[in-house]
Amino acid sequence: MSEFLEIFKQYHWDDVKASIYNKNHIDVEEALHNPKRGLEDFKALVSPAASAYLEPMAQLSHQLTQKRFGKTLQMYIPLYLSNECNNICTYCGFSLDNKIKRKTLSPLEIMQEVSVIKNMGYDHVLLVTGEANQTVHVDYFKKVLDLIRPHFSHISMEVQPLDQEDYEALIPLGLNTVLVYQETYHQEDYKKHHPKGKKSNFEYRLATPDRLGRAGIHKMGLGVLIGLEDWRTDCFFTALHLQYLEKTYWQTKYSLSFPRLRPFSGGLEPKVAMNDRELAQLICAYRIFDEEVELSLSTRESASFRNHIIKMGITSISAGSKTNPGGYTVEPESLEQFEISDDRSPQEIAQMIKNSGYEVVWKDWDQVL
């Protein structure tokens, strides 16, 4: 069976990185004017040479996004179900070696949290957990989906990678979207950041989108954790992965995220920092490379950055998020996975979006579909 791993093995990190850093202004201008853009164009658009072209990139990204998605922004909110985790990840607040109180929400607690986020106006929810296969397993997810399906039009999950048959069991219960971030495509560095637990298996994680595609998932989300490695190279591999998936699993929709490493207590400092200007460049580059992909932005980013970036390619945005299980009402004081940066309420964000001339979309799916 052909999988992304075979394509991935044809590329070498250092060669890709050198090729990106060798792109010049002519490559960037060609990429901007090329009506059919490919991976070489994407390299040019994320290269340091493209930094001088940020305004034209933003203009183009704005136009392409409006043409496809209109003047709309989709709202979603994460619902953390559990912080139990058997993995050690150097950058994560839920890491096994981080001495925090562990918590997995019971059905009653989940419904208390659901009631709060429904009152905020949400209809699209993202379920998040760590990886604790003894307690937070497929049967747990089945129960959660049964429980919350009547309350949401669209349900996404960001949990441990599962087997194809597990996804096949969850999709009919209302699972629409699965987000699975590779964290980094730098295989050696990946091992350093994931020394222990099931997550240390790079290739199993890399093949997760293939398993999801074969299971017939409606939508999947990709991305890397920016700050672990050279972001330009890591995002090239994300684009490569996206291109492969779009051609192979052509009935599935795709979204991309670009989380920057955020501080948590005792956490890792980014190895490679990315400033706001560079994040804007990346968002525009993704859009110009792929006109149809959804681009999602979390509350990790600051209020002022989010106010401006929504016009430059973003299609969905969260607000009022809590990154701890029970964070909305059950146990608001428990430890967060990471600190959020934009703490405005969903209503404040919705008003900001409206003031920018955009329609706030709370519902864009239906459980009958």
Place this chain on the structure above:
Amino acid sequence: MLKIADKTFKSCLFTGTGKFGSAKLMEEALLVSESELVTVALKRVDLQHKEDDILQHLNHPHLNLLPNTSGVRNAKEAVYAAQLAREALETNWVKLEIHPDPKYLMPDPIETLLATEELAKLGFIVLPYIHADPVLCKRLEDAGTAAVMPLGSPIGSNKGLKTIDFLEIIISQSKVPVVIDAGIGAPSDAAKAMEIGADAVLVNTAIAVAGNPVEMAKAFKMAVEAGRKAYEAKLAKTVNHAVASSPLTSFLDV
């Protein structure tokens, strides 16, 4: 006057409701367009709650709702969605959209034909969104479709009538109204579609994403009227050279 099933339309401009910067702006643009048939994505409306924001702004007696099945991937899902729409929106009209490919949103001809057969049997007025495929159009007629909605170019692309040669074949042999559905990017595209004999056009992105959607809606209204008038008045033939004499046959006149 345009007639689809048992309904007549003064306006040959059908419109969409997506992509507008606000529901209020959508309402204003639709009113100015004088469109009488507006399509609404089922997935965007809250069928459980009558106070849905989009539906409230479409509450005008002359605006007929055309629920669409955008998001479904096969005939079975489409039939189910159409039944829900019929119940919730109290209309048996449905715009059948089955695009299993979420990137280019290309319609699936096989599932569309199957769904049309099924829905027509169930008493629906079916308007299927399809590729500009003349044979498929005839098959859909046999299946009981109320109209056909072939695309001009990929949906949302604003590229105009890339499929014009096939649209002309469809128009020439169709027994049901032909509504050019996707890719109409400018009023001139809409006028062209009407000039070649389309019965109506459906426009969404080009109005919703315009700098001034209300003014653009007016421009489309005028273009559709002009194109229709031109078609009815019969366009003069175009020629590439002056026609002065008949060098081959003039000897016959002597």
